[in-house]
Amino acid sequence: MKHFRNIFLVLSVIVFISCNNTETKKDVSEVSVSNTFLERVEPLHWWVNMKNTSLQLLVKEENIGQSEPSISYPGVTIKKVNKAKSNNYLFLDLDIDATTKSGKFDITFIFDDQTTKTHTYELKQRQKTADEYVGFNSTDAIYLITPDRFTNADESNDINKNLKETTIDRTDGYKRHGGDLQGIINGIDYIADLGFTTVWPTPVLENNMYQGSYHGYAITDYYSVDPRFGNLSDYKNLADKLREKGMKLIMDQVANHCGLEHWWMKDLPFEDWVNHQKNYEDNIENWNYKTNINSNHRRTTNQDLYASESDRKGNNEGWFVATMPDLNQRNPFMANYIIQNSIWWIETLGLGGIRQDTYPYPDKDFMANWAGAIMEEYPNFSIVGEEWSYNPLLVGYWQTGADNKDGYESNLKSTMDFPMQKAIIEGINEEESWDKGLVKLYEGLANDFYYATPKDIMIFLDNHDKSRLFTEVKEDVVNAKMALSYMLMLPRIPQIYYGTEILMDDTANPGDHGLIRTDFPGGFKGDKINAFTGLGLTDDQKSMQDFVSKVLNYRKNSDAIQDGKTIHFAPFMNTYFLFRIKNDETVVHIINKNEKPIIIDLKRYKEVGLDGKKLKNIVTGEEFLWNDAIQLSEKGSVILTTKF
Numbered sequence: 001m002k003h004f005r006n007i008f009l010v011l012s013v014i015v016f017i018s019c020n021n022t023e024t025k026k027d028v029s030e031v032s033v034s035n036t037f038l039e040r041v042e043p044l045h046w047w048v049n050m051k052n053t054s055l056q057l058l059v060k061e062e063n064i065g066q067s068e069p070s071i072s073y074p075g076v077t078i079k080k081v082n083k084a085k086s087n088n089y090l091f092l093d094l095d096i097d098a099t100t101k102s103g104k105f106d107i108t109f110i111f112d113d114q115t116t117k118t119h120t121y122e123l124k125q126r127q128k129t130a131d132e133y134v135g136f137n138s139t140d141a142i143y144l145i146t147p148d149r150f151t152n153a154d155e156s157n158d159i160n161k162n163l164k165e166t167t168i169d170r171t172d173g174y175k176r177h178g179g180d181l182q183g184i185i186n187g188i189d190y191i192a193d194l195g196f197t198t199v200w201p202t203p204v205l206e207n208n209m210y211q212g213s214y215h216g217y218a219i220t221d222y223y224s225v226d227p228r229f230g231n232l233s234d235y236k237n238l239a240d241k242l243r244e245k246g247m248k249l250i251m252d253q254v255a256n257h258c259g260l261e262h263w264w265m266k267d268l269p270f271e272d273w274v275n276h277q278k279n280y281e282d283n284i285e286n287w288n289y290k291t292n293i294n295s296n297h298r299r300t301t302n303q304d305l306y307a308s309e310s311d312r313k314g315n316n317e318g319w320f321v322a323t324m325p326d327l328n329q330r331n332p333f334m335a336n337y338i339i340q341n342s343i344w345w346i347e348t349l350g351l352g353g354i355r356q357d358t359y360p361y362p363d364k365d366f367m368a369n370w371a372g373a374i375m376e377e378y379p380n381f382s383i384v385g386e387e388w389s390y391n392p393l394l395v396g397y398w399q400t401g402a403d404n405k406d407g408y409e410s411n412l413k414s415t416m417d418f419p420m421q422k423a424i425i426e427g428i429n430e431e432e433s434w435d436k437g438l439v440k441l442y443e444g445l446a447n448d449f450y451y452a453t454p455k456d457i458m459i460f461l462d463n464h465d466k467s468r469l470f471t472e473v474k475e476d477v478v479n480a481k482m483a484l485s486y487m488l489m490l491p492r493i494p495q496i497y498y499g500t501e502i503l504m505d506d507t508a509n510p511g512d513h514g515l516i517r518t519d520f521p522g523g524f525k526g527d528k529i530n531a532f533t534g535l536g537l538t539d540d541q542k543s544m545q546d547f548v549s550k551v552l553n554y555r556k557n558s559d560a561i562q563d564g565k566t567i568h569f570a571p572f573m574n575t576y577f578l579f580r581i582k583n584d585e586t587v588v589h590i591i592n593k594n595e596k597p598i599i600i601d602l603k604r605y606k607e608v609g610l611d612g613k614k615l616k617n618i619v620t621g622e623e624f625l626w627n628d629a630i631q632l633s634e635k636g637s638v639i640l641t642t643k644f
Helices: 010-020 181-186 188-194 232-244 277-282 309-316 332-349 364-377 392-397 418-429 436-450 477-489 539-555 559-563 602-608
Strands: 040-042 054-060 067-071 076-083 089-096 103-111 115-124 142-145 198-201 221-225 251-253 354-356 383-385 458-460 493-497 565-568 575-582 585-592 598-601 614-617 623-625 629-632 636-641
Touching: 054 103, 054 332, 067 076, 067 089, 181 188, 181 198, 181 232, 188 539, 198 232, 221 232, 221 332, 232 332, 251 332, 332 364, 364 383, 392 418, 392 436, 418 436, 418 458, 418 477, 436 565, 436 575, 477 493, 477 539, 477 575, 477 585, 477 636, 539 559, 539 636, 559 575, 559 585, 575 602, 585 629, 598 602
Parallel strands: 142 198, 142 493, 251 354, 354 383, 458 493
Antiparallel strands: 040 054, 054 089, 067 103, 076 089, 103 115, 565 575, 575 585, 585 636, 598 629, 614 623, 614 636
């Protein structure tokens, strides 16, 4: 994005410089004014009254390294001017005093030939205090959306001829389909009615790649919304509309890598801006998908006491894939750039959280500093990191407060619960033999002893990278409901992928990303099925949609589920009882895998203290008196509550 300077400056710049820039060595009486706009100044703007008074500006302009910058604005001081290897960059270290008022000011650059260029920068007033940025937590339920596949509300932005990928093809799972930010806005009522409190779209920043640009994880401009999704106003509008509903917006960010077509890849500021940069620069003319990228994807090297240095570097410095350059967070200017970009988006959108992609791949000390800087500024905020591991030891390592042997403190509030996801799917699917399947659920939850704060971990059953729940449970509706209801009862932050509520699947080719990210029915012109209205849905799909709505809307107002004590009993007779308790509310979740009716003696659960109490089934509304026994007439899940 180019930035426009004040065009009314011919005389004022000369007066401004001569009066206020006492440190310059230039003879300002000979300065002439250039009308060339600066190519980039990032962050685009900033705010006054931040806890951290330091700001580092990236300035990109031809031969800007040959200039001397000056600022004259009360409370703003240039502390240091940093030149880069490329003469087309400067990095300006500013201090913004606590007394600084919001407003605009000129940054003036005087070149060796006595010409000047200026950029008008703005410091804005914050819309709310840092403490008012409240992140997602266990009171929330998160709806994950792949924006390109949810709803196409504005067909006018489907194709942008100024970008490299210029086709729409809904028959191809790996091409753009046209979904956009306005489509998510149009779906807010539907999402809220289901009982969700938070929306997490996968990245919507510019992905100006030649192919596969729809998913958003190959960012080519960290300060620009991809025009095929809309613009910054649309993004802000989404955040505002969610807030009006009392809902939150999570931003999906990527600190590990960018897209190969990112604007800086054509002119890298330093020799170590990205990892394996020389390899890239030496082979840039022949770079392709098969280029050696020096990556081993051995994420355990972050914790492994015996890992070789070469293996550590293979994970932390290798490129994720050949089209995604690995950012070098050990470069202090890159580190500042990423941290400030995250804070800029928090302030700009009023975010309710960040999801950080590929968390174990970047430099782990940087990630601790990144999360620490955000949490220092916003103490009530939330960040979740993706650690795709089924080992709870690895997942727990990344959560703040973990008792790590190496002393590592991540400052990361939440991690993604891949271990429990796997336990639930396998446990639900497994044919019962001495309760073996249900034991996987039971023992999976028993691993919570290792986590610093289990209720801050994000649990899910499917997402944009994994097979759909309905496919995973072998297209069995009862199994899907059992898995989902159990997940929603856990001491966790639950996330559900769009379409799970209507049994969307990828059974034709399990694990295929194009199928996993299928178009949401009713979101596109000509759709014969409309999940928003129920038109054309099968009875099973309607049943699942209704089930999700009833459970989520109960959960939204349940102190016991959100923050209660958890008690579960070892599986018995192919049943598994879990209790969530707070004050006078007790929620009972029962999984019954028996195909035939069975009577369960309730004396085994006496310690919970439900004897003689009346409970209600939150799905069917039926009432039940907790006495000696309960008859479970069919396979499935039962959710009972003492709250009427």
